[in-house]
Amino acid sequence: MPGIVPRGRRGPEVAGTGEDDSVWAEGQVRTITDLARLAGVSAGTVSRALAGNTLVNARTRERIQQLARSHGFQLNQMASNLRRQKTGVVGVAIPLGHDRRQQISDGFFMTLLGHLADELTQRGYDLMLRRVLPERDEDWLSRFSGSGMVDGLIVIGQSDQFERIEAAAAEYLPMVVWGNHQEGQRHCVVGTDNRLGGRLAAERLIAAGATRLAFFGDAEPMEFAARFAGACDVAARAGVSILACPTSLSVEPMTREIAHHLHSNAGGFDGIFAATDTIAVACLKALRDAGRAVPGHVRLVGFDDLPIASQTSPPLTTIRQDIAAGARALVDLLMRRLGGENTESLVMPPRLIARGTA
Amino acid sequence: MPGIVPRGRRGPEVAGTGEDDSVWAEGQVRTITDLARLAGVSAGTVSRALAGNTLVNARTRERIQQLARSHGFQLNQMASNLRRQKTGVVGVAIPLGHDRRQQISDGFFMTLLGHLADELTQRGYDLMLRRVLPERDEDWLSRFSGSGMVDGLIVIGQSDQFERIEAAAAEYLPMVVWGNHQEGQRHCVVGTDNRLGGRLAAERLIAAGATRLAFFGDAEPMEFAARFAGACDVAARAGVSILACPTSLSVEPMTREIAHHLHSNAGGFDGIFAATDTIAVACLKALRDAGRAVPGHVRLVGFDDLPIASQTSPPLTTIRQDIAAGARALVDLLMRRLGGENTESLVMPPRLIARGTA
DNA sequence: CGCAAAATTTCAAACGTTTGCATTTTTGGG
DNA sequence: CCCAAAAATGCAAACGTTTGAAATTTTGCG
Numbered sequence A, B: 001m002p003g004i005v006p007r008g009r010r011g012p013e014v015a016g017t018g019e020d021d022s023v024w025a026e027g028q029v030r031t032i033t034d035l036a037r038l039a040g041v042s043a044g045t046v047s048r049a050l051a052g053n054t055l056v057n058a059r060t061r062e063r064i065q066q067l068a069r070s071h072g073f074q075l076n077q078m079a080s081n082l083r084r085q086k087t088g089v090v091g092v093a094i095p096l097g098h099d100r101r102q103q104i105s106d107g108f109f110m111t112l113l114g115h116l117a118d119e120l121t122q123r124g125y126d127l128m129l130r131r132v133l134p135e136r137d138e139d140w141l142s143r144f145s146g147s148g149m150v151d152g153l154i155v156i157g158q159s160d161q162f163e164r165i166e167a168a169a170a171e172y173l174p175m176v177v178w179g180n181h182q183e184g185q186r187h188c189v190v191g192t193d194n195r196l197g198g199r200l201a202a203e204r205l206i207a208a209g210a211t212r213l214a215f216f217g218d219a220e221p222m223e224f225a226a227r228f229a230g231a232c233d234v235a236a237r238a239g240v241s242i243l244a245c246p247t248s249l250s251v252e253p254m255t256r257e258i259a260h261h262l263h264s265n266a267g268g269f270d271g272i273f274a275a276t277d278t279i280a281v282a283c284l285k286a287l288r289d290a291g292r293a294v295p296g297h298v299r300l301v302g303f304d305d306l307p308i309a310s311q312t313s314p315p316l317t318t319i320r321q322d323i324a325a326g327a328r329a330l331v332d333l334l335m336r337r338l339g340g341e342n343t344e345s346l347v348m349p350p351r352l353i354a355r356g357t358a
Numbered sequence C: 001c002g003c004a005a006a007a008t009t010t011c012a013a014a015c016g017t018t019t020g021c022a023t024t025t026t027t028g029g030g
Numbered sequence D: 001c002c003c004a005a006a007a008a009t010g011c012a013a014a015c016g017t018t019t020g021a022a023a024t025t026t027t028g029c030g
Helices: A032-039 A043-050 A058-070 A077-084 A107-122 A140-145 A162-171 A194-207 A222-238 A251-264 A277-289 A323-338 B032-039 B043-050 B058-070 B077-084 B107-122 B140-146 B162-171 B194-207 B222-238 B251-264 B277-289 B323-338
Strands: A089-095 A126-132 A152-156 A175-178 A189-192 A212-216 A241-245 A271-274 A299-304 A317-320 A346-348 A351-353 B089-095 B126-132 B152-156 B175-178 B189-192 B212-216 B241-245 B271-274 B299-304 B317-320 B346-348 B351-353
Touching (some): A077 B077, A107 A126, A107 B107, A152 A323, A189 A323, A212 A251, A271 A277, A277 A299, B032 B058, B107 B152, B126 B140, B152 B323, B162 B175, B194 B299, B194 B351, B212 B222, B323 B346
Parallel strands (some): A175 A189
């Protein structure tokens, strides 16, 4: 099988014939021991030398590092991890409770993930991504945290797993969650004040002249529920109605549902608060197709301020979450927790970005 | 420090006082040995039992599994991996050659990543994500593959690292790359026939009445270069001009550059081929802002067929890459390579999705 | 030079599994 | 009941590093 070079485990080691390597590992310097033999020192010294430990003589250290480089030596992380009881890997779990598909390719998640990758890389950590289906695997959380494969965990979105996350938080310190904050909760969460965001959105719609509101989105996940609740606060105070229009996040159902809502509640609302920019964009399209002017007939406010938000026409008025800052905070808090600290949650303020749709 | 429960390594083990656990690990059953003691069998038997090995008596097996469950026992993957010389993890590397930022949050990458996560999960593999900056770290590829942390590698995008990838492919089998295919290349690649895609785009623009074309995008990365080349093929054959308008993928520079191109080449073209849907959407917006009708004055074709493509108005005519199929193929080929097979590259046909902009 | 202190290196025991082989127990046919 | 074969279990050596502690070498000062 030419071209195939297995990382060959070597066979039973017969008493070595001097400095010559066994036939199995043709000259390859695979282990720290190989390197030690080559350098004429012990494995321990090589280990320390590669780690830059000043315990070993500067000259020796340099020589060994040089040798390692020239032989393309790679430290076996697995072994190193086992011995040191840490991995340099942070797990990122995305629980897919309701909306199985799409959630991960939703602009928001992806943007957050990108920023997380940046932040973690910068601090020398790798990122292990795992999508979990809680209904298939009850034990997803302790499974991930207890696997020994990750030093800590970032959970993106609470989905419908609030309770399980709470339980895990009691005995697993290095975990930080992106999501909604609830009075007195145990787990450390980073997120936007969704309720306040909902208020801002509703206020804006009303200020723009809306008198009958509609909320487009799935009010099941906590974050969305809070947004909805915020809007309800304001609607109640202002004495305007608000209609819940369940809308999923996957593309096809979403367009179908939006069309349905627009059709069956034709005159039912003149202001839409979309749970997500993704939904808002779809609404904009549907409204245009239905010949309803935005913001003339219907006002529209989104949530997130994803890149697309500024690319529609008219550009989307929306509630901004600072995703980059969120990612930074998640990683920062996790690092502190890895250091044994018991950190508080961080709730960031949302900000209204007034553009063309309301 | 209440609430903090380290995975406590236990102290020096004094001769055990019977079945009672040492004070250090308060009742926790952490290792397979703990479990073995509890079950009154040897560690080996426990290991086999947990693995479902039929060598151990069915009754014993069930009993041990039950015990493991009830004590929330988690196998230490690190140790298991070390011993078995495999990890169950596939590395996904995203080299960021040119366009450092945004690339990862670009809709295309993210969608691909989402599908990869799905496919890998389904086959019982985890996904380790690593963004690499080749200019900072010459050795990124062998570093990743040789770390012992991953069983195989998927590289997303060749960036400007074609040569390095070629070199790695010579000695590292389990690697598959998303990108462009070049005659006689060594590494196994999955991707779309970008050149053909470019042709389809240009043909469509011309069929829609365009007489002077423009290409918006960075022609540096191979994939984009091929798209451009394809468009050039057709333009030359049809005797129409084609203007290269360098455009980056990051949001702010992108909008700036597009505005600039539209302004300084006001009458220079009446058909735009955008290297990416993301760019196309921005173009659409800019054209509208400039008061130029699409497809009346200017025809527009994108590339990728991202979800947004159908959400603009008019909806985007674009060249579709089947991202889900791509992800499936990447994983499939990688699995075959993990099995020792030496697989061929896969070049998928692009497809024109005719919508409203050309 | 001699000798203690400092600097450097080696030794060997972990880290928690897996697995070939040896050993013990069970089974079943005579 | 006996004894070989089959089934089940135990033993111990890996996997490749890291790291106290012990052992060795070098240094520096009188």
